[in-house]
Amino acid sequence: MALFAFNTHKAVKMLTKAGADEALAEAMVTTFGEVLGEDIATKDDLKHLEQRLGARMDGMEQNMINMEQRMMQNMVNIEQRMTIRLGGMIALGIGVLAVVDTL
DSSP: OOOOOOOHHHHHHHHHHTTOOHHHHHHHHHHHHHHHTSSOOOHHHHHHHHHHHHHHHHHHHHHHHHHHHHHHHHHHHHHHHHHHHHHHHHHHHHHHHHHHHHO
């Protein structure tokens, strides 16, 4: 995560000016600073994540295109094999009819 600046002195001054006593203001600012220091995503974090996801999606799109091309080639191969088998069955049928006709 990216680091960012949090002006604790300024925050304490603003809280005391708004009516909070100094001890409460310091406790609030300390707590707030600890929370901010945890898992907060910055704009840069989100931009980096967006770039990574975009790259992954581009890769997935290319994988899908490759898979579609392989599937189309497989279907062409299957169609060719079926045509050859059908041709063989027709030739065999004609041969059988020719033999039966000569009997």
